[in-house]
Amino acid sequence: MTNSDLVHLDDRLRAQRQSFDKIPIIDIGPLLDNTGALSVAKEIRWAFANVGFMYAKNHGVPAQLVDDTFAQARAFFKQPLEEKMKLHIANSGIALHGYVEMFGENADPTNSKDLKECFDFGPERPALERPFFGPNQWPSALLGFRATLLAYHQIMKDLATKLLQGIALSLDLPRDFFNSKISDPITYQRLLRYPPQSGRVEEKIIGIGAHTDAGNLTILAQDSVGGLQVMNREGVWVEGVPIAGTFVINIGDLLQILTNGMYLANSHRVVNVSGRERYSIPFFIDANYDAVFEPLDRYVSPSNPSRYLPVTCGAHKLGEFVRTFPHLENVLRER
Ligand SMILES: O=C(O)CCC(=O)C(=O)O
Numbered sequence: 001m002t003n004s005d006l007v008h009l010d011d012r013l014r015a016q017r018q019s020f021d022k023i024p025i026i027d028i029g030p031l032l033d034n035t036g037a038l039s040v041a042k043e044i045r046w047a048f049a050n051v052g053f054m055y056a057k058n059h060g061v062p063a064q065l066v067d068d069t070f071a072q073a074r075a076f077f078k079q080p081l082e083e084k085m086k087l088h089i090a091n092s093g094i095a096l097h098g099y100v101e102m103f104g105e106n107a108d109p110t111n112s113k114d115l116k117e118c119f120d121f122g123p124e125r126p127a128l129e130r131p132f133f134g135p136n137q138w139p140s141a142l143l144g145f146r147a148t149l150l151a152y153h154q155i156m157k158d159l160a161t162k163l164l165q166g167i168a169l170s171l172d173l174p175r176d177f178f179n180s181k182i183s184d185p186i187t188y189q190r191l192l193r194y195p196p197q198s199g200r201v202e203e204k205i206i207g208i209g210a211h212t213d214a215g216n217l218t219i220l221a222q223d224s225v226g227g228l229q230v231m232n233r234e235g236v237w238v239e240g241v242p243i244a245g246t247f248v249i250n251i252g253d254l255l256q257i258l259t260n261g262m263y264l265a266n267s268h269r270v271v272n273v274s275g276r277e278r279y280s281i282p283f284f285i286d287a288n289y290d291a292v293f294e295p296l297d298r299y300v301s302p303s304n305p306s307r308y309l310p311v312t313c314g315a316h317k318l319g320e321f322v323r324t325f326p327h328l329e330n331v332l333r334e335r
């Protein structure tokens, strides 16, 4: 988030936050089966107020589906560059679905170029409707690719909906608080491949530059390679080590805005010096395109004034994409 209209308090100046040296692991089973939703909500509250990240275990997503999705990602990226470029994201205009080559998106463009390639898609729409809502581009040669990815996307959407219920409870809001905001949400599914770096590795080229996620919630599956880093309150990068069978969950700018900064959309990046290729599969749930996010009254007081102007989900997300996707300037000019 770099909206110049917002207050830019360095979060490390906020004394009440606790620092961390590990990202908490939370068993979300009791939230999903409703045997202990409030105790899970309490753990979620600590995690998002202090770390902005958590691992979710006992999430109910079949390991086979996760494995199949990683296998499809490997098959996709193994194709020749010219095959992948046929599905380039620029073909989709403002739907922003397709292939992104190395350095084609840079999450922290003033400091780093991203040494990664991606494949991005969203909910299936027959025609272009508005930013993030339009047709996907599927590789015709890969058997089972579309079906596997759409199944994964749907299960992520269901899980995210339940996690947002837990987040509502964690904020003492009605469990269904987010429902009206996510009746037709922007969701974005990404496959990522990070080649290993060797020799002198400097910030100007890393896997993905330091950033916060723009939306509500991110659910990340990562392989066993490692390289994700999350900043703690002392400005130290803490590794989000791979933990088998878990997802890494983090909140994005919209939840930070809603809570007037009480919940933290934390800065993270990837540096892959493992000597191996790293694959990860983040799912992003934002909100309805026109849903407005601004600090809830309960988080605003004379001693804690509002730090954020109201934003719509779609405008905020598109703004972030314009900042990070160099090709998008041309797309928008041609509209
Ligand atoms: O690959 C990862 O572990 C993180 C990816 C990420 O931060 C993103 O796509 O926003």
Ligand SMILES: [Fe+2]
Pocket (backbone or CB within 6 Å): 211, 212, 213, 268
């Ligand atoms: Fe991210």
